[in-house]
Structure formats: structure tokens, C-alpha cells
Amino acid sequence: TVHSLNASVSKLPKALPKEPTGLKAVFVGMQMPQNKTKLCRDLEEYFTRAAEKVGSRVLHEVMFEAAAHTVDDYYEKMSDVQRNNLSQKITFGEDELKNIAFERENCTVMKDLEDVYRREDEAVLKLISALAEYYNYELQPYLDSQSLASKKIQHYSEQIKSPDLGERVKNESKEQHLYWGCLLMEAKDVIQKLYVEHKAEIVSIFQELIEQIKIDKHRFGAGAFDLVAAGRELLLYKELHAARVQLLQSKRNQLKQDKDKIEIQ
Structure with a gap:
């Protein structure tokens, strides 16, 4: 986790669901807290602070598993998505x-x-x-x-x-x-x-x-x-x-x- 790399970065907000684990739960349809707006704001603040502490590259590598998804791969895929949207x-x-x-x-x-x-x-x-x-x-x-x-x-x-x-x-x-x-x-x-x-x-x-x-x-x-x-x-x-x-x-x-x-x- 980012916290293990830099202790000055706080852990993820406690309001995140426990299962499957942490951030992944947001994307796989698990039960979410009722106050999603506050959770999203907390996540935004968290990632902003984390990027300032460890840098955006490290943050991306931690989030998207550096061994399988490099930052370049991430932006390349985003570029493909944008190109496909325009083609559509x-x-x-x-x-x-x-x-x-x-x-x-x-x-x-x-x-x-x-x-x-x-x-x-x-x-x-x-x-x-x-x-x-x-x-x-x-x-x-x-x-x-x-x-x-x-x-x-x-x-x-x-x-x-x-x-x-x-x-x-x-x-x-x-x-x-x-x-x-x-x-x-x-x-x-x-x-x-x-x-x-x-x-x-x-x-x-x-x-x-x-x-x-x-x-x-x-x-x-x-x-x-x-x-x-x-x-x-x-x-x-x-x-x-x-x-x-x-x-x-x-x-x-x-x-x-x-x-x-x-x-x-």
C-alpha cells in the first residue's frame, strides 16, 4: 500500500467496504456506504495527498499493480479509450x-x-x-x-x-x-x-x-x-x-x- 511506502500518507478512508478489500470494493458492486458523496470526497483528498507525498507514478503503480500495468500502459489505454470514443x-x-x-x-x-x-x-x-x-x-x-x-x-x-x-x-x-x-x-x-x-x-x-x-x-x-x-x-x-x-x-x-x-x- 501507499501507507507502507510512506508512513506520512494516511491509510484509506475507513468507510470503504471491508470485502473484497479496500478500493476494489468500489468497482465490483459490493455494498457501499449510504453517504457516497462524502466517501468520494474523502478518496479525492486522499489521492491528492498521496500523490503529493509519493508522486503520481508511484501512486499509479500501487493502484494498478506495477508488474502488470505500468503508468505508460495506463495512459496508453486511456488514449485508446479516448480515440474509440471519438471514432464512435x-x-x-x-x-x-x-x-x-x-x-x-x-x-x-x-x-x-x-x-x-x-x-x-x-x-x-x-x-x-x-x-x-x-x-x-x-x-x-x-x-x-x-x-x-x-x-x-x-x-x-x-x-x-x-x-x-x-x-x-x-x-x-x-x-x-x-x-x-x-x-x-x-x-x-x-x-x-x-x-x-x-x-x-x-x-x-x-x-x-x-x-x-x-x-x-x-x-x-x-x-x-x-x-x-x-x-x-x-x-x-x-x-x-x-x-x-x-x-x-x-x-x-x-x-x-x-x-x-x-x-x-
């Missing part, structure tokens, strides 16, 4: 759009599609938002790496140029400069790849919406369609063109980056 949001958004698309079959006149279009537009916004969340989450570690690598490269560049440093330090700085340069290129590669993937997803969404618009127009006639959805059609084309521009820009940046890598080699 995307899946939910895609399923919602599919369900709305099926409702078109029940529409007998163009007027019936007004509500379908409204809910479809809302679902598209949710899906685009979910995609943004997912790709921002995927991008962040590489953006952090890019920022850190850029700072390191600048630091070692200054050391290489410094007249106050000896050859040994400069040679070591050159090695580090090369290392961080490679890391920077790898981070940029992944960043551009994710940008392209993200923009391609957006383009695909609007392409599918416009294809469905064409089907609706053919089914109900251009005149009836224009009375109800001409404005929406125009907006969808604008969104598609804007998304295509962003996709092309991302692809161009990706190609430029590949060209720069070839020139460096």
Missing part, C-alpha cells in the same frame, strides 16, 4: 445520415423532403464536428513533436555556430541536429497525411449529399425541387468547392514536402 461519434454521425437517407423513400412529394433536408443538415454538422474532434486528437501529438523538434533544431544550430564551443560539443550538436531534423520530417509527414485524410472525408460527405440532391431533382422534377431546395443545393455546391480547395491545398503541401525531402537527400 463519427460512426454515430454516419449511421444517422444513413437512417435519414432511408426516409426519402417515404416522401411522396417534394414538400415532404423539407424536414428530411433540415435533419440531414443537422446530422452533417454533427458528423463534421466529430471528424474535426477526431483528427485534432490524432494531430496533437505530432504538432507537439513538430514544435519541440523545431526548438531543438534552433538550439543546436546556435550551438554549431557558436565560436565559444569546442569541436566535441559542436560534433555532438550536429548529431542532435540531424536526429531532431529527422524527427521533424516524420512529424510533418504524418501531419500532412492526416490533413489530407480529413479534407478528403469532408469532400466525400458533400459529394454524397449532392449526388442525392440530383436523384431528388430527377425524381420530383426540377421545378418542384427548385421551389423547395434550390438555395440548399447552391450552399452544398459552395461547401463542396471550398472543401475541394482545402483538399487540393493539403495535397499540394504534401507534394511540396515530399519534394523538399528528396532535395535534402
Whole structure:
């Protein structure tokens, strides 16, 4: 226990159930005290003090059995959970759009599609938002790496140029400069790849919406369609063109980056 590692850390709150033992009882459905709010606050205070005394790493190792679950494993699993949650949001958004698309079959006149279009537009916004969340989450570690690598490269560049440093330090700085340069290129590669993937997803969404618009127009006639959805059609084309521009820009940046890598080699 944490108390056995550091006597200044108090033992777990006495209000915890005795069976099976201690903290595990909270998670396995044993009988709990009636005043759960107080118990949760006591646990929060306990873990805060314990982390201050022994450090968060030791606390995690004690809680999750270091031999089987390291702190890195814990955070990796939490990262997977977060990624899965974001992926599920995307899946939910895609399923919602599919369900709305099926409702078109029940529409007998163009007027019936007004509500379908409204809910479809809302679902598209949710899906685009979910995609943004997912790709921002995927991008962040590489953006952090890019920022850190850029700072390191600048630091070692200054050391290489410094007249106050000896050859040994400069040679070591050159090695580090090369290392961080490679890391920077790898981070940029992944960043551009994710940008392209993200923009391609957006383009695909609007392409599918416009294809469905064409089907609706053919089914109900251009005149009836224009009375109800001409404005929406125009907006969808604008969104598609804007998304295509962003996709092309991302692809161009990706190609430029590949060209720069070839020139460096």
C-alpha cells in the first residue's frame, strides 16, 4: 500500500467496504456506504495527498499493480479509450445520415423532403464536428513533436555556430541536429497525411449529399425541387468547392514536402 511506502500518507478512508478489500470494493458492486458523496470526497483528498507525498507514478503503480500495468500502459489505454470514443461519434454521425437517407423513400412529394433536408443538415454538422474532434486528437501529438523538434533544431544550430564551443560539443550538436531534423520530417509527414485524410472525408460527405440532391431533382422534377431546395443545393455546391480547395491545398503541401525531402537527400 501507499501507507507502507510512506508512513506520512494516511491509510484509506475507513468507510470503504471491508470485502473484497479496500478500493476494489468500489468497482465490483459490493455494498457501499449510504453517504457516497462524502466517501468520494474523502478518496479525492486522499489521492491528492498521496500523490503529493509519493508522486503520481508511484501512486499509479500501487493502484494498478506495477508488474502488470505500468503508468505508460495506463495512459496508453486511456488514449485508446479516448480515440474509440471519438471514432464512435463519427460512426454515430454516419449511421444517422444513413437512417435519414432511408426516409426519402417515404416522401411522396417534394414538400415532404423539407424536414428530411433540415435533419440531414443537422446530422452533417454533427458528423463534421466529430471528424474535426477526431483528427485534432490524432494531430496533437505530432504538432507537439513538430514544435519541440523545431526548438531543438534552433538550439543546436546556435550551438554549431557558436565560436565559444569546442569541436566535441559542436560534433555532438550536429548529431542532435540531424536526429531532431529527422524527427521533424516524420512529424510533418504524418501531419500532412492526416490533413489530407480529413479534407478528403469532408469532400466525400458533400459529394454524397449532392449526388442525392440530383436523384431528388430527377425524381420530383426540377421545378418542384427548385421551389423547395434550390438555395440548399447552391450552399452544398459552395461547401463542396471550398472543401475541394482545402483538399487540393493539403495535397499540394504534401507534394511540396515530399519534394523538399528528396532535395535534402
